[in-house]
Amino acid sequence: MKLENLIAGRWQYGHGEGLPLHNPVTGEMVASVSCDGTDLAAGLEFARDTGGTALRGLTYAQRADLLTAIANTLTKHRDAYFDIARLNSGATKADAAIDIDGSIYTLKTYARAGKTLGEARRLAEGAAHSLSKDGTFQARHYLVPRTGAAVLINAFNFPAWGLWEKAAPALLAGMPVFVKPATSTAWLAQRMVRDIVDAEVLPDGALSIVCGGARDLLDHVDETDVISFTGSADTGARVRTHPAVVRAGVPVNIEADSVNAAILGRDAAPASREFALLVTEVVREMTQKAGQKCTAIRRVLVPAAIARKVTDAIADGLAQVKVGDPAHPEVTMGPLVSRVQQTAAFQGIATLLQESERRTGDPSHFKPIDADPGVGAFVPPTLLYCAKSATARLVHEVEVFGPVATVIPYASTADAIALVRRGRGSLVASVFSSEAEFLSQMIPAIADLHGRILVVDAAVDSKHTGHGNVMPTCTHGGPGRAGGGEELGGLRALAFYHRRIALQGSAARHEAMARDGADAALLTT
Numbered sequence: 001m002k003l004e005n006l007i008a009g010r011w012q013y014g015h016g017e018g019l020p021l022h023n024p025v026t027g028e029m030v031a032s033v034s035c036d037g038t039d040l041a042a043g044l045e046f047a048r049d050t051g052g053t054a055l056r057g058l059t060y061a062q063r064a065d066l067l068t069a070i071a072n073t074l075t076k077h078r079d080a081y082f083d084i085a086r087l088n089s090g091a092t093k094a095d096a097a098i099d100i101d102g103s104i105y106t107l108k109t110y111a112r113a114g115k116t117l118g119e120a121r122r123l124a125e126g127a128a129h130s131l132s133k134d135g136t137f138q139a140r141h142y143l144v145p146r147t148g149a150a151v152l153i154n155a156f157n158f159p160a161w162g163l164w165e166k167a168a169p170a171l172l173a174g175m176p177v178f179v180k181p182a183t184s185t186a187w188l189a190q191r192m193v194r195d196i197v198d199a200e201v202l203p204d205g206a207l208s209i210v211c212g213g214a215r216d217l218l219d220h221v222d223e224t225d226v227i228s229f230t231g232s233a234d235t236g237a238r239v240r241t242h243p244a245v246v247r248a249g250v251p252v253n254i255e256a257d258s259v260n261a262a263i264l265g266r267d268a269a270p271a272s273r274e275f276a277l278l279v280t281e282v283v284r285e286m287t288q289k290a291g292q293k294c295t296a297i298r299r300v301l302v303p304a305a306i307a308r309k310v311t312d313a314i315a316d317g318l319a320q321v322k323v324g325d326p327a328h329p330e331v332t333m334g335p336l337v338s339r340v341q342q343t344a345a346f347q348g349i350a351t352l353l354q355e356s357e358r359r360t361g362d363p364s365h366f367k368p369i370d371a372d373p374g375v376g377a378f379v380p381p382t383l384l385y386c387a388k389s390a391t392a393r394l395v396h397e398v399e400v401f402g403p404v405a406t407v408i409p410y411a412s413t414a415d416a417i418a419l420v421r422r423g424r425g426s427l428v429a430s431v432f433s434s435e436a437e438f439l440s441q442m443i444p445a446i447a448d449l450h451g452r453i454l455v456v457d458a459a460v461d462s463k464h465t466g467h468g469n470v471m472p473t474c475t476h477g478g479p480g481r482a483g484g485g486e487e488l489g490g491l492r493a494l495a496f497y498h499r500r501i502a503l504q505g506s507a508a509r510h511e512a513m514a515r516d517g518a519d520a521a522l523l524t525t
């Protein structure tokens with residue numbers, strides 16, 4: 001089955017046989033993709049002219065209704081999406097739910113929040129202030145929807161959520177979406193777009209999809225467009241420095257890789273709740289989606305005195321994980337999405353082993369359930385222990401995108417802070433402690449290098465939403481190597497799809513502008 005692209009309002013096949021998409025359990029080809037020979041410049045133009053014009057003709061509240069209609073359409077076809085996620089990503093039902101139900105939840109969250117902006121077409125920010133002695137000449141800031149296309153380039157690990165967590169704020173802001181999913185898992189995103197288009201939920205041109213390589217897509221972006229990218233730091237750097245992107249000053253949001261840390265407080269004894277909660281979370285983070293989450297815990301910082309005990313407890317938890325074909329009812333962890341990813345993960349583990357020892361995950365004793373390890377893209381849950389924490393470098397630099405984490409002992413709070421900061425910018429850190437002094441030192445000292453910090457203390461206990469779980473109402477993104485981007489955070493995300501202008505003019509001019517405007521302060525509610 002060759003997947004079609006939706007470009008310039010027409011479903012069209014690319015030339016040639018295309019690139020194959022595989023079932024990562026059996027190695028069988030499940031689909032192919034190509035956009036060769038399609039006119040991406042014309043596709044972007046159509047999105048801007050037809051899709052953008054139609055969307056901006058609506059109010060925020062009307063566009064919020066479109067998001068509800070998208071969520072309802074996706075809900076209707078939910079079962080088909082779970083099948084595709086299993087066949088093309090090797091996802092268990094629970095893992096697919098994070099991607100699929102996470103998409104629907106995010107869309108509904110934006111639909112609800114978007115309604116609060118009402119029948120407005122722009123956002124007025126702050127009060128007008130006078131620029132003349134008699135007050136006749138005034139200035140005020142406005143956020144106006146951009147008139148180009150939102151070019152969304154996504155990673156392979158969240159084919160559904162990666163699309164909708166970006167598309168929801170873009171569409172709500174009034175920008176048409178031009179999405180390029182990662183090739184290896186493009187099927188799910190393509191099927192969702194097809195369902196939305198078939199249901200005639202959105203105006204023509206509001207949603208386009210191009211499958212296969214990005215080809216010359218970025219050559220055709222202009223000053224009205226934005227790019228939101230998720231993927232590796234290397235590709236992100238290429239996107240950011242693309243000549244057309246630089247020339248046109250196109251805003252680029254980058255969500256890249258990250259070596260996220262979980263930190264156990266110095267107060268946590270082996271019998272404490274914090275100890276148990278950290279162990280549960282590390283096991284979950286390592287094995288959920290087979291560790292293929294940008295937010296997954298990669299470094300586990302623990303007090304040196306109990307480091308071996310933590311390692312043993314995590315290893316005991318990992319021993320309960322059943323790896324194999326996600327179609328088997330007992331299986332709780334599937335393969336990576338492809339043999340390419342499997343090879344990259346094994347290489348990454350070999351690199352980390354230069355400085356660490358292996359506690360679990362010996363591949364020579366690994367037999368996935370109902371699957372041939374010589375064919376499938378399986379990686380056993382691999383826990384490493386880094387005794388040389390004072391000098392180790394690789395553990396802070398190498399992101400192994402699979403079920404892999406390393407325990408790193410620390411000697412003091414200052415030591416732990418320094419080790420966390422060696423990640424050079426992460427999406428998320430979690431701190432498991434109930435000691436006020438430890439928390440009041442740790443959190444401010446690492447805050448500038450993180451997009452999100454999860455604090456699990458006795459008051460929160462198990463009622464938290466998870467280290468790696470991205471909530472649509474909370475900011476997602478991290479500084480430094482994590483890309484420097486910022487997504488979600490509720491309506492805050494809309495700012496990226498608007499342009500802030502200072503309008504200088506008479507009071508009457510401002511009255512006219514504000515008549516169609518909602519209060520930009522709503523973006524932070």
Ligand code: NAP
Pocket residue numbers: 153154155156157158180181182183184212213214218230231232233234235236238239254255256257258293294399401427477482
């Ligand atoms: P990737 O290889 O960098 O690819 C990301 C996307 O960029 C894909 O759609 C890819 O298309 C496209 N691409 C590649 N070269 C391009 C170019 N020259 N111009 C435009 N687009 C181009 O990353 P990945 O392997 O899919 O994803 C894994 C990485 O993503 C991990 O490092 C992970 O940490 C990161 N990630 C980050 C987040 C976050 O929110 N921060 C979330 C998920 C994943 P093709 O597939 O066709 O090559």
